[in-house]
Amino acid sequence: MAIGILRSWGGRAVIGVVNLVVLAACSAGSTVGSTSGAPNPSAAGSPSTPQSPDEAVKQDALAAYLGMWKDFVDAGTTSDWQSPKLGQHATGIALTNLTRGLYADHSNGLVTKGQPALNPMVSTVEPAGDPKKIIVSDCGDSTAWLKYRADGNQVADDKPGGRQKINAVVEKQADGSWKVSDFGVHGVGTC
DSSP states (O other), X not given: OOTTSOSBTTTXXXXXXXXXXXXXXXXXXXXXXXXXXXXXXXXXXXTTSOOOHHHHHHHHHHHHHHHHHHHHHHHHTTTOTTOTTHHHHBOHXXXXXXXXXXHHHXXXXXXXXXXXXXXXXXXXXXXXXXXXXXXXXXXXXXXXXXXXXXXXXXXXXXXXXXXXXXXXEEEEOXXXXXXXXXXXXXXXXXX
């Protein structure tokens, strides 16, 4: 994508502000556009057991995380750095990095094709009892989500994707919603 985001979801990060990559679990992940990777509220308990408030908050944070990547994938098909969807699940540094990456792709005549796979997990909830910040961990495999020249079907470069460790900060907003405020992506082969 560009400086600050990623040149291609194959793990080719052009770091300025962050390396990006999206995710595939080390086991069975799901693609961004599929519902199988979305948090499953019923997974917290049986249908007769109500979901705990902590579990509901974790599911909201995971939904925001997955939503951010879906919005990014959608915008990447045309490198639409001005997509209003980008701000629905991202804010702050995360939103800045997403839009900068898409802007660079747009300027360089690149688009992104394919789908990354996702399988995030909540690793930290802060503070316990009244969460305001949740840390999400993931392992992304970007081999099926690559950069192409916008004027054809030519892959932008010859670097394959790969699995990368990703950490994201998801914070509760003033309106009660959850949005990704920052994220970091480690190098290919880190998970």
